[in-house]
Amino acid sequence: MTIYEQIGGEAAVNAAVDLFYTKVLADPLLAPVFEGVDMNGQNGKQRAFFTALFKSEATGVEEYMRQSHARLVAEKGINDAHFDAVAKHLNDTLVELSVPAEIVSQIMGAASGLRDAVLNR
Numbered sequence: 366m367t368i369y370e371q372i373g374g375e376a377a378v379n380a381a382v383d384l385f386y387t388k389v390l391a392d393p394l395l396a397p398v399f400e401g402v403d404m405n406g407q408n409g410k411q412r413a414f415f416t417a418l419f420k421s422e423a424t425g426v427e428e429y430m431r432q433s434h435a436r437l438v439a440e441k442g443i444n445d446a447h448f449d450a451v452a453k454h455l456n457d458t459l460v461e462l463s464v465p466a467e468i469v470s471q472i473m474g475a476a477s478g479l480r481d482a483v484l485n486r
């Protein structure tokens with residue numbers, strides 16, 4: 366079973382996406398990074414966040430993460446503190462939605478593995 370199926374498929378991912386972005390946008394460290402990003406047009410991208418984590422072992426995900434965040438590193442100075450904050454909101458979201466601990470740790474492991482790519486180093 367894939368992580369996607371394990372957490373309950375589309376409905377669960379939609380719930381996670383909503384809760385996660387509510388937390389991210391309410392965070393004073395992260396909100397400025399999303400300034401100017403059209404969050405309505407972001408729906409597909411928000412879902413892509415979770416898809417990238419579920420497929421983190423697949424070829425190309427690191428490169429995709431590097432390319433889609435390089436401008437944020439260069440222009441908005443996103444760094445480990447931003448990454449830690451995003452990871453914390455992700456963890457809290459999954460816990461609040463009662464995702465089993467073992468799956469939470471798999472997803473958080475996948476997120477950790479993408480840190481250097483997201484921060485373009």
Ligand code: HEM
Nearest residue numbers: 395398399410413414417418433443447448451476479483
């Ligand atoms: C494991 C961690 C992360 C994953 C899996 C992830 C995933 C993604 C994905 C899939 C996209 C859409 C890319 C596209 O197709 O255009 C995206 C965009 C974005 N990410 Fe991340 N991200 C991560 C960490 C972060 C961090 C730490 C920040 C800093 C606050 C961040 C801020 C953004 C922003 C602002 C965009 C929108 C860029 C734009 O459309 O202009 N992400 N992310």
